[in-house]
Amino acid sequence: MGTMLKKKSLFFVFTFLVLAPVFSRSLNPSLNDDVLGLIVFKADIQDPNLKLASWNEDDDSPCNWVGVKCNPRSNRVVELTLDGFSLSGRIGRGLLQLQFLRKLSLSSNNLTGNISPNLAKLQNLRTVDLSHNSLSGSIPDDFFKQCGSLRTISLAKNKFSGKIPSSLSLCSTLAAIDLSSNQFSGVFPSGIWGLNALRWLDLSDNLLEGEIPKGMELGVVCCLRAIDFSENSFSGNLPETMQKLSLCNFMNFRKNLFSGEVPTWVGEMKSLETLDLSGNKFSGEVPVSIGNLQPLKVLNFSANELTGSLPESIANCVNLVALDFSQNLIKGALPQWIFNLGSKEVSLSVDKIGGRMDGPLTSPKGSSFERLQVLDLSHNGFSGEIASGIGALSSLQLLNLSKNSLAGPIPVTIGELKALGVLDLSENWLNGTVPVEIGGAYSLKELRLEGNFLVGKIPTSIENCSALTSLVLSKNNLTGPIPAAIAKLANLQNVDLSFNSLSGSLPKQLANLVHLLSFNISQNHLQGELPAGVFFNTITPSSVSGNPSLCGSAVNKSCPAVLPKPIVLNPNSSSDATPDSVAPNMGHKRIILSISALIAIGAAAVIVIGVIAITVLNLRVRSSTSRSAAALTLSAGDDFSHSPTTDANSGKLVMFSGEPDFSTGAHALLNKDCELGRGGFGAVYRTVLRDGRAVAIKKLTVSSLVKSQDDFEREVKKLAKVRHPNLVALDGYYWTQSLQLLIYEFVSGGSLYKHLHEGSGGNFLTWNERFNIILGTAKSLARLHQSNIIHYNIKSSNVLIDSSGEPKVGDYGLARLLPMLDRYVLSSKIQSALGYMAPEFACRTVKITEKCDVYGFGVLVLEVVSGKRPVEYMEDDVVVLCDMVRGALEEGRVEECVDARLQGKFPAEEAIPVMKLGLICTSQVPSNRPDMGEVVNILELIRCPSEGQEGIGMNYLLNISIN
Template structure:
C-alpha cells in the first residue's frame, strides 16, 4: 500500500512538472498557437450555417497564412490584429477564446445573430481599439468590468441589440474613446456624467433607449464632438449651456424626449452644424432671432413643442436650409418675406400652429417640393393664397396642403400652373370653384398602358424604361416597364423572384411597392423619389445648385450601407452607377434597380453585360474574363468608381477631342504624383475637409482594384467611412 501511495505521489509530481513546463513554454514563446487556439475556441462556441469560417483550421500553425476568412495579421509580428466577421449569419454566444488574442486591435462581429451577454474581460485586451457588436441579439446588463481597463479603446458600438440595465459608469473613464454607439437597446437609468466630458469623443449615439435624467453641466469639455444623438429616450430638464463650445458639432438630435425650457443661446456658435432636431419635446418661448447665425444648417426640426411668437426674419439668412419643420407649436403671424433667400429649401412644414395671413408669393416662386400649412385656423378668414398665381410658372411643387384653415375665395385655374403637383389638399376651408383638370386624376380608362406615355418618362436602362404617375389615391410612384425579351417568362417564376425583392427593406434602398404581370407587359412599381438621380445633381446642375461636401459624403455612406445590406441578403446589384442612385426630398440617397438580374433566366455574363452596357466605366474587369467568377466584388468595383465620380464631379469616362480620360486612372496618377487634391470638384471651391476627402478617394481607388480579392467587402467599406467621418486610431490602417 505504501508503495502504491509512493507511485501515486511520483505520478502527480510528474503531472505537476508537465503543467509547469507547458506554462514555461507558453511564457517563453507566447505566440505558440495562441491566436489559432483562441479563434478555434471562439468558433466552437458559435454556429456557422453558411460555412463562412470553414477556412479556420485547427491544424494550421498560424492564423496568418492569408487563408483564414475575416482575419488580418500584422506582417511583422505575425499576430492577429483584426477579426471582422460582419454579416456572416453567425449565431451562438461570444465565448472566452477571443481573450487569447492579445495583439487584437479590432473586433467586429456586427450584423449577425449572436445571443447572450458580453464577457467582462473582452475589453481588457491591451491593444484593442475597436469593438463593434452592433446588429445582433445580445442581451442582459453590461458589467462595469467590461470597461474597467480600456486605455486603448477608441470605438465602441453595441447598437441594435437588446441590452438592458444601466450604462456602465466605467465607460466614462475610457478617456481615449472617439466613438460611442449604444443606440437601439433598452438601456435605462441616467447617462454616466463622465460620458458627457470625454474630451476625445467625436460621435455619441444613445438614441432609442429608455434613458432618464438630465444632461449635466460640463459638456463644454467635449471639444472634438461632431455628432450627438439622444433621440427617443425619456430625458428631462433644461438643456444646459456648453454645446456651443463644441465648435466642430455637425449634428444634434435631442428629439422625442421631455426636455423643456428654451434653446440654449450658445447654439448660435455652432456655425458648422448642419442638422438640429429638437422635435417632440416641451421646449417653450420664441424661436430665437440668433437662429439665423447658424448658417450651416440644412435641417431644422423644432416640431411638436411649445414654441410661440412669430417665425424670426433671420431664418432668411439660412441659405443652405433644405428642410424646415415648425409644425405642432403655437406660432403666430405669417412667414417672413426674408425666407425668399432660402433658395435651397425643399420642405416647409408649419402645420398645426396659429398662423394667419396668406402664403407669400416666394413660396410659389421657389423650388419647394412640399408645403404643409394645414390646421392654422384662427378667427376671421384669410384671402386665398392662390389668387396671384396666374403669372407664375411653378415647376417643382409636389405637395400643397392648405387644409383646415380659413382660406376663402375662388380656386383659380392658375392652380393648373403647378405642373409637378401630386397632392393638393384644400379641405375644410371656404374656397369655391372647380379644381382645374390639370390637377385631377390621370385617365386610367386605357388600362396600364395609359400610364406609360412618353411625357411621363423618367429614364431608360438595360432592363426597361421608367415612368412617373399618380395612382387613384394620390400616391405618386415610379413604374418600370421591363423589356420582356430575355426575362423570366412564366408568371410563377416572375412573382417568386419579385416577392423576394419586395421583402428587402433598408432606408437607403428604393422600396419595391408592387408589380403587374401579363405575358406581354411586366411592370415593377417603386416608390417615387422627388430628388432625382445623383447623375443629375453631379452633371446636370446649374449655377450654384450643386452638392456640398457634407451632402456628397452622406450619399457615399448611404450608398455603401445599401450595398452592404444587399450583400448581406445575398443579392448582387450588378449595375451600380450614378443614375441608379436617387435622392429623396431630404437629400438622402436610395439605391434603385437592385436585384433585376434575378429576372434573367440564367446569369449569363454576356446577357448580363449587355443589359448593363450603359454603365460604361463602372463595370468590373472580371465581366470580360470567362475564368473569373462574378461575385459581389463587382459591386465594390462599381461603388469605387462612383465614389471617385462623386468626389471629383467627373464622369467615369470622359471623351475629349483627341483623347479618352478614364477617371480611375486619372485619380490614381494624381495620387502617385502627390497632387490628388487637384482632382476634387472645383465647384466646392476648397470648402471640404482634406482629412476626409483624400482618404475617401483612396478608398475609392482600393475598391477599384483589378483583382477582386483585393477589394474590401462593403461592410468593411461602411466601417472605414465611419472612421473617416469620426477618426480613431483604427484609421492608421487605412493610411
C-alpha cells in the same frame, strides 16, 4: 466525417482551456495561438450559411481565412470582421488568444448572451462593433477599466440594460461611442464629458432620464462633433455650458421631456448643421439668434409649445434644406422669407398659425426658391387665394395646403408642376372647376381635393396622370358622368367620388382596374349596372349607396337587362336516352318571358301563338335536360341508390361557366375509384368535362344540417363570386334534398400536406417555394376576409399546389352552408384540424371572427417552415408545434425550427421573421393577432424590404416579443 470534426474541435477546446496555460509558461506564443483562438471562437457559434468554411484547424496560419486580416510582418491577426454572416450563439473566450487584435466587428448577426468583461483585456483593441445583434444583460462596471487604446465602441441595437458603466470615463482615447437603441436606464453619466478625444456620442433610444448635469466641464470635450440624446426621458432645461460645444455640427434632442425656453445661446453654436429639438415641451418664442447659424441645414422645432411668430432672422440660414415648426402655437402671417431660402422641405402643418397667404408665391427667376421640394402648410388658418405663381415651384414634389380656409379657384399653373407626386388641397373653401391643366402634372400619385365647393365635370385629362394611385374628389358639387378616362389609370388603388352630383352610368372599363382596394361612389345620381369583375362583384354596399337608379347585387336590386341565367337541368329522366344522344340538344335553354314582354303582347292571337311556342320549346328542353341528367346519375353505390327516374332524384345542376357535360358518364362521377380524399365536410371525386377540363366534385356529408335550397344557393353563389389566383374556383353546384354537390376546378399538384409530410427522396419544397406558398395562402385569406368570408378550416390538407407551384386554398366558407354557426357541430366536422383551431372555439362567450383563420394560418406557417405537423405524438409525450418553435427561438436554437431538409439552404433573415410572424398569429388573445392584410404586407416587406421600411418588416419581427 462530421463526428470526427466535432471531436477534433473538442480536442482543441480541451487543449486551449487545460494545456495552453502550461505551454505558455515554457514556450513563446506561436502563430498557432491565433488559429487555436479562432477555432475555439467558432466552436461557440452557429454558422448556418457556412461563411466560415475556410476556417481549418489544420492550417498553420489563419491569415487567408474569411473575415481575418493579419499584420504582413508578424502574421498575427489584427482584424476580425464578420459583419452580416448570420452567425448565432455566444461570444466565447477564444478571442482572448488574439492578443494583437486591433479591430473586432461582429455587427448584424444573431449573437446572444452577455458581453464578457474579459474582452476588454485585449490591450491592442481600437475598434469594437457588436451592433445589430441580440446581446443582453448589463455591462459590468469594470468593463472599461482596462480599455487600453480603444477609440471606437458600438453596442447599438442590442438588448443591453442597466446603467451605463461609469468606467467609460476612463477610456481617454475614445473618439466615438454608440450605445443607441438599447434599454440602458438611469441618469446621464457625467464622466463622459471628461473624454477630451470624443467626437461622436450617441445615447439615443434608451431609457435614460433626469437632467443633463449643469456643472459639467464641457471645455474638456470641446471637440465633440455630433451628439444624439433623442428618444429618452431627459428633462429640465438645456444647460448653458453646452454652448461651449463650438465645433458641434449635429445636435439631436428629439422626443424627450426638456422644457423652458429655447436658449438664445444656441445661436452661438455656429458650426451646427442639424438642430432637432422636436417632441419636447419647449415654450416661448423662437429665439432671433437662430439666424446666426448660417451653416444650418436641418431645423426641427416641431411638436412643442412655441408661441409668437417666426423670426425673420431665419432668412439668414441660407443653407436650410428642412424646416419644421409643425404642431406648435405659432401665429402671425406666413413669412415670405420661407420662399427665398431654397429649402427642400418646409413643414408648418398642424400649427395654429393665423394670417393670410399674402403676396404672390414668386421669386426672381433663377433664385434658390425653385429648389423647394416639399411644401406642407396644412392644419392652419390660412385664408385668401392660392396664387398662380405657385407654378414656379418647378421642383415641388409634395404640396399640402389642406385644412385651411383658402378660397378661390385652383390655379391652372398647377399643371406646370411636372415633378409633383402629392397634391392635397382638401377641406378648404375652394370653388370653380378642377382645371383641365391638372393633366400636366403627370407625376401625380395622390390627388386629394375633397371637402371643397368645386363644380363642373371631372376632366378627362386626368388620364395623363398614369402613376395615380389615390383619387379623392368627394364632398364637392361635381356633375356629369364619371369619365372612362379614369379606367386608363391602371395603378389606381383608392377612388372616392362620394357626395357629389355625378350622373350617368359607370364605364364598363372600370372592371379593368385590377389594383383597386376601394371605390366609393355613394350619394350621387348614378344609374345602370355596376361593372363586372371581381372587385365590383364584391364591392361593399355602403360604397354604392345613395344612388337609387343603380342596380346589381351590391345594391340588392336586379337590373332590367338580365344576362342569360346559368343552365338549369332536371335529372328526372323521361326516356332511356344514352349519353351519346345528349350532345345535340344541350344548347337549348329555357326561355323566360319578362313582365314587360307580356304587356307588350297586345293581341290574343299572338298570346296563343306564344304560349304554344313556349310549350313546345319547354317539352324539347325537358326531354333534352332529362337525357343530360342521365350523365349525372352520380352512381355511388349505397350513397345514391335511387333511380334517376324517381321524384326523389329531381334536383338542380348549375354551372357558372361552360356546359355541364361530363364525358365520363354516370359510372365515374362519384365512383370510389375516382375519389381524391375525404375531409370534415365530405368526400372529393375527380371527373372530366366533355371539353377535356378536369373538375373536382365535393359530395357534402352534412345534408341534414345544410340550409334550405334557397339559402344554400344564395350562399354558394356568394362563394362563387370570390375569385383569386390563390383560391380554388367554385364552378358550380348540384342540389337535391338528399344530395348536395359542389363543383370546383381541379388542382393537379396535390395538397400541401402531402408535399410536406409524404414526400420522399430529394423531392421536397425549397425555401423559395415554401415562402411563396405562405405568401399566396395569406393573400387568399385576405381576399376572403375582404369579402366577409371566414374559412374556418385552414390546414395544410386544404391548401393545394398547382402545376406551377402556386398554392390554392380550398374548402373555404363551407360553414356558411350550415343553418347556424354551432361550435360543437363545426368542431366535430373539422377534428382533422387539430392543432389549427383557435382557442376561442372552446369558449362560447367569445365571438368567432376572421382572427380564427389568422390563428390557423400562423400554425400553417410554422408547419411549412419546420416540416413538422402541428401536433406530434411521441411515445410518452405530445409536442405542440407552436410551443416547440417559441421555446427554440427564445433560446437561439433556430436550426431546430427549420426543416432538416433545408439546413444550409435557407436565409435566416427571412426564416426567423417568418417564424415570429407565425407565432404572433397564434397569439391566445384574438385582438393581438394581425389582420391578414397586415400579414401580407409584412411578408412582402420580409422578402423585399422597401427603403426606410425594413424596421416594419424584418427588423420589427426580429426584435418583437413572441411570448
